[in-house]
Amino acid sequence: MTTSSKTKKTIAPRVPMPNQPAGERARNFKEVALGYTKEMAMQEASRCLHCKKPKCVQGCPVQVPIADFIAELVKGDVEKAYAVIKSTNSLPAVCGRVCPQEIQCEGACILNAKGQPIAIGRLERFVADEYMYMDACDLISAKPECPYIDEEKKVACIGSGPSSLTVAGYLASRGCKVTVFEALHEVGGVLVYGIPEFRLPKKDIVAKEVGALKDLQVDFVTNYVGGKTFSIEDLKEQGYKAIFVGVGAGLPRFLNIPGENFCGVFSANEYLTRVNLGRAYQFPDYDTPIIKGRKVTVYGGGNVAMDAARTAQRLGAETVHIVYRRTADAMPARHEEIEHAVEEGIILEVLANPIEFKGDEKGNLTSVTLQKMKMGEPDESGRCRPLPIEGETYELETDLAVIAVGTRPNPILLENEPDLKLNKWGYIETDEETNETSIPDVYAGGDIVTGAATVILAMGAGRKAAREIARRFGIED
Amino acid sequence: MANKILKKEQLIPGQTSKLVIDAPHIAAKAKPGNFVILRVTEHGERIPLTIADTDTENGTITIVYLVLGKSTALLEELNEGDEILDLCGPLGKATQLHTGGTVICVGGGTGIAAMHHIAKGHHQAGNHVVAIIGARTKDLLLFEKELKEFCPEVLISTDDGSYGHHGLVTDLLKERLEKDDSVIEVVAVGPVPMMAAVSKTTEPFGTPTTVSLNSIMVDGVGMCGACRVTVGGETKFACVDGPEFDGHKVDFGELRQRLAAFSSLEKESFEHHCRCKCNDNK
Ligand SMILES: Cc1cc2nc3c(=O)[nH]c(=O)nc-3n(C[C@H](O)[C@H](O)[C@H](O)COP(=O)(O)OP(=O)(O)OC[C@H]3O[C@@H](n4cnc5c(N)ncnc54)[C@H](O)[C@@H]3O)c2cc1C
Ligand SMILES: Cc1cc2nc3c(=O)[nH]c(=O)nc-3n(C[C@H](O)[C@H](O)[C@H](O)COP(=O)(O)OP(=O)(O)OC[C@H]3O[C@@H](n4cnc5c(N)ncnc54)[C@H](O)[C@@H]3O)c2cc1C
Ligand code: SF4
Ligand code: FES
Numbered sequence: 001m002t003t004s005s006k007t008k009k010t011i012a013p014r015v016p017m018p019n020q021p022a023g024e025r026a027r028n029f030k031e032v033a034l035g036y037t038k039e040m041a042m043q044e045a046s047r048c049l050h051c052k053k054p055k056c057v058q059g060c061p062v063q064v065p066i067a068d069f070i071a072e073l074v075k076g077d078v079e080k081a082y083a084v085i086k087s088t089n090s091l092p093a094v095c096g097r098v099c100p101q102e103i104q105c106e107g108a109c110i111l112n113a114k115g116q117p118i119a120i121g122r123l124e125r126f127v128a129d130e131y132m133y134m135d136a137c138d139l140i141s142a143k144p145e146c147p148y149i150d151e152e153k154k155v156a157c158i159g160s161g162p163s164s165l166t167v168a169g170y171l172a173s174r175g176c177k178v179t180v181f182e183a184l185h186e187v188g189g190v191l192v193y194g195i196p197e198f199r200l201p202k203k204d205i206v207a208k209e210v211g212a213l214k215d216l217q218v219d220f221v222t223n224y225v226g227g228k229t230f231s232i233e234d235l236k237e238q239g240y241k242a243i244f245v246g247v248g249a250g251l252p253r254f255l256n257i258p259g260e261n262f263c264g265v266f267s268a269n270e271y272l273t274r275v276n277l278g279r280a281y282q283f284p285d286y287d288t289p290i291i292k293g294r295k296v297t298v299y300g301g302g303n304v305a306m307d308a309a310r311t312a313q314r315l316g317a318e319t320v321h322i323v324y325r326r327t328a329d330a331m332p333a334r335h336e337e338i339e340h341a342v343e344e345g346i347i348l349e350v351l352a353n354p355i356e357f358k359g360d361e362k363g364n365l366t367s368v369t370l371q372k373m374k375m376g377e378p379d380e381s382g383r384c385r386p387l388p389i390e391g392e393t394y395e396l397e398t399d400l401a402v403i404a405v406g407t408r409p410n411p412i413l414l415e416n417e418p419d420l421k422l423n424k425w426g427y428i429e430t431d432e433e434t435n436e437t438s439i440p441d442v443y444a445g446g447d448i449v450t451g452a453a454t455v456i457l458a459m460g461a462g463r464k465a466a467r468e469i470a471r472r473f474g475i476e477d
Numbered sequence: 478m479a480n481k482i483l484k485k486e487q488l489i490p491g492q493t494s495k496l497v498i499d500a501p502h503i504a505a506k507a508k509p510g511n512f513v514i515l516r517v518t519e520h521g522e523r524i525p526l527t528i529a530d531t532d533t534e535n536g537t538i539t540i541v542y543l544v545l546g547k548s549t550a551l552l553e554e555l556n557e558g559d560e561i562l563d564l565c566g567p568l569g570k571a572t573q574l575h576t577g578g579t580v581i582c583v584g585g586g587t588g589i590a591a592m593h594h595i596a597k598g599h600h601q602a603g604n605h606v607v608a609i610i611g612a613r614t615k616d617l618l619l620f621e622k623e624l625k626e627f628c629p630e631v632l633i634s635t636d637d638g639s640y641g642h643h644g645l646v647t648d649l650l651k652e653r654l655e656k657d658d659s660v661i662e663v664v665a666v667g668p669v670p671m672m673a674a675v676s677k678t679t680e681p682f683g684t685p686t687t688v689s690l691n692s693i694m695v696d697g698v699g700m701c702g703a704c705r706v707t708v709g710g711e712t713k714f715a716c717v718d719g720p721e722f723d724g725h726k727v728d729f730g731e732l733r734q735r736l737a738a739f740s741s742l743e744k745e746s747f748e749h750h751c752r753c754k755c756n757d758n759k
Pocket of ligand 3: 047048049051054055067108117
């Protein structure tokens with residue numbers, strides 16, 4: 001990108017992010033982006049104009065005081081910068097890595113008009129990583145000492161994704177006794193079973209953020225399934241005065257086309273869960289197996305599709321195609337991830353829609369039939385509709401197909417809690433102001449309310465519910 | 478302590494064992510038809526096993542497993558007093574219990590244990606329960622004594638004729654259906670070919686038939702779709718919609734193919750495990 005010719009004063013370009021070379025990283029699971037050094041961070045921070053009314057903050061769903069933390073960074077005071085970020089964001093090392101900054105803070109930054117916006121996400125990541133090791137009590141609460149935990153102010157979170165972790169951090173730092181119940185054997189939700197290691201390291205980042213919550217005396221109970229092992233009523237009987245439901249969006253969608261149950265056709269959730277939660281990339285040292293695939297095709301255009309494709313590449317595929325029915329610029333994935341994927345050799349097979357999977361007599365996938373598409377006129381939503389070009393289909397050889405076309409609400413809790421009112425799409429209905437559900441003192445947020453969305457929106461929802469809980473406990477007004 | 482193995486009994490030495498596990502939170506909620514997902518080690522795979530019995534008073538559940546590959550071999554290495562690393566449940570939909578008739582429960586191999594809990598449920602619901610159980614040979618037959626406690630009739634078949642009827646469970650089932658029209662339901666739990674054969678046997682009689690499917694699972698809580706099966710032309714998830722389905726509607730051919738999908742990798746895993754163990758012992 002070049003600086004716009006209309007501006008007189010030229011603004012220095014963004015400090016580039018050092019990455020693992022594409023050829024190398026496409027064969028390992030180590031983190032792709034290596035992070036700024038302090039010098040780089042300070043140089044990037046110095047590009048900030050310190051706007052009086054910073055637009056970037058408005059673009060941030062949890063309203064991190066971005067201009068303030070950047071100002072601290074310019075002075076070289078990383079610790080202060082960290083305290084500023086932590087005052088509203090409990091998982092900055094995660095957000096700095098996975099937030100779609102280009103449509104949030106960076107998208108709103110005034111410098112967009114004059115060139116490149118400040119690399120806010122990279123700065124957030126730098127600051128968070130520097131202070132990963134600091135005492136959780138000081139940092140999460142932004143208070144001088146550990147809070148006194150009042151065993152009476154009992155709060156339960158169901159599910160352990162970013163929405164619940166935010167509720168836990170917010171309330172524990174204000175003296176509530178929080179217990180998080182998780183169905184799987186690891187804590188973190190999509191952060192551990194969905195988003196791959198090369199984008200979000202599990203041990204160094206997610207586990208550390210969770211560890212900080214444990215320091216705040218948050219209890220984590222794994223292998224406990226809401227709706228099965230326990231009900232909301234059980235929790236109330238056990239003295240929980242507020243309950244937050246953050247169970248995510250769950251159940252994968254399929255394409256509903258012939259041949260979809262051939263061996264070799266996976267949902268992205270299964271594929272990524274085997275690899276991330278089951279560490280299948282270290283098979284057979286870990287026991288969960290994965291079919292590696294020689295000619296891999298991935299369906300969808302979001303972050304999930306990018307993650308699945310890049311995972312397949314790392315597992316040693318010869319070719320990986322991402323099949324998407326619109327054009328590449330209409331892909332909903334983060335720009336950075338699409339760029340990284342292409343650099344790693346992934347082929348974008350756009351304007352194509354799968355209509356049938358074919359297999360051999362043993363039921364193993366061998367190929368896919370694709371329908372060529374073209375972009376039609378914009379519909380009511382303003383988005384152009386992809387239309388099939390009649391009669392134009394073609395075959396693509398594939399022995400591993402990964403379907404990443406979204407999810408539906410997981411029924412396991414909802415079916416067993418009939419009092420929980422759902423909206424017409426089957427997600428939990430909540431009060432917009434408080435995030436309370438139709439059951440008093442039961443709140444919900446994250447993907448189970450909005451449908452598959454983003455980490456930061458889930459955190460924003462958690463924060464809203466936590467605030468209301470704190471208010472009712474008389475901790476906050 | 479959580480998930481502690483209170484009792485271990487080798488039903489068929491080296492092949493099938495029964496564990497009684499301390500899990501009050503699961504025992505309190507478990508119903509016939511439910512299963513658990515467990516993991517034995519940090520590097521372990523999540524595997525589903527049916528809850529074969531529960532004791533709510535003592536807060537225990539019973540599981541019976543066949544040593545097949547690496548994960549069940551690791552489970553078999555645990556002894557009384559050891560703890561199971563992760564134990565999650567009860568999962569799956571509970572058996573639908575109809576009342577007022579004869580229910581025939583057919584079990585094959587390790588499936589007899591799973592069938593036992595379902596049969597018990599039907600008995601407690603007030604049905605006349607007939608058990609038909611089969612194995613390759615006499616020594617591999619499970620739960621005969623336990624079933625006799627509440628089943629007025631326990632019919633037995635062995636492939637080699639070493640005990641009971643010489644032949645298949647479906648022979649006994651067919652004979653029974655021909656002479657008894659009080660049968661309101663047939664339940665089958667066992668290997669896929671057996672469940673397919675039972676469903677085929679009952680079809681001409683129009684007897685409602687329930688099978689408990691053992692599709693491959695990863696999370697077991699409806700998140701991955703690994704367990705999907707085609708039932709009546711629709712895709713269902715065995716872990717949340719099942720594991721029990723209408724046997725007349727299940728696409729058994731597809732299920733068999735999907736179960737084989739990982740077999741070569743599982744063999745690799747098992748061999749790797751054996752190799753490592755041998756090295757440990759050196
Ligand atoms: C592959 C992938 C890549 C993504 N990439 C990005 C990205 O780059 N940037 C971004 O912002 N967002 C991304 N997202 C989306 C983001 O991860 C989600 O929006 C976010 O995690 C939602 O958070 P949540 O708190 O609602 O729940 P989740 O993270 O979905 O966690 C829910 C947790 O609840 C547990 N649970 C479910 N049911 C029960 C129950 N009955 N009892 C107990 N526990 C239960 C689940 O096991 C899970 O651990 C991605 C998602 C995926 C799948
Ligand atoms: C709902 C349900 C209930 C079950 N109940 C019982 C039970 O009560 N007792 C019992 O002995 N077994 C039961 N099974 C089967 C049991 O889960 C498998 O035998 C076990 O996972 C095999 O693991 P392994 O590592 O020892 O063998 P592996 O080497 O992993 O597999 C051996 C063979 O088992 C099949 N298999 C592998 N993984 C699974 C899986 N996750 N689910 C089902 N089949 C698989 C494959 O066809 C494979 O070829 C049940 C399965 C399901 C889905
Ligand atoms: S909008 Fe951009 S330039 Fe202005 S304060 Fe925010 S980051 Fe700095
Ligand atoms: S095992 Fe994952 S959805 Fe059933």
